[in-house]
Amino acid sequence: MDKTALYKLSYGLYVVGVKAPQWFGGCVVDAVAQVDGGAPPILILSCLKNNLTNELLKAEKEFTLSVLPENVDPFVIANFGLQSARAVDKWRNVPHAVKDGLPALQDAAAYLRCRVTESREFTGHTMFFCSVLDAWPGVPVKPLVYADYRQNLQAAAKEAFQKFKEQAKAESFL
């Protein structure tokens, strides 16, 4: 099997926002799809078992999804996708608003508020079935497509994260 063929499936990129004991948690996810358009609409979201976000979704059930716009700052992806909220308050590093107790990114292309209704375990991931409780349009910009992230933003995200860590290290010596 040539798994690179799977890169041609289309996804967006999203930031989950969920409550955590010390601060808000959440991470970048691409594995999201709408699978029913009824009332409420139903999404599936696949989350790595090792992610803190997985534990938090199981405990809290309710979460936000901020749809990343195509002009997203690559640092946002690095901040939420390359480190764990076990060690860091990710949300304090980015512009956001807290609505009804949950954080959402400023300047997202759209926002959803969701509730986990069921889950199923796979080898490395848990698949969460989620009802969409509410939805809002964000800024009128196209949503970011995962393949475009891989082609145009992945390197910039890694670079932004490296700079961020160096700056944090320098500040800790002051």
Ligand SMILES: Cc1cc2nc3c(=O)[nH]c(=O)nc-3n(C[C@H](O)[C@H](O)[C@H](O)COP(=O)(O)O)c2cc1C
């Ligand atoms: C581009 C990108 C896409 C990602 N997609 C997913 C995904 O679909 N599901 C998932 O569980 N993790 C995904 N991740 C990984 C998590 O964002 C990452 O493991 C994060 O550090 C977990 O943080 P947490 O421990 O605070 O939950 C993705 C990361 C990146 C950079």
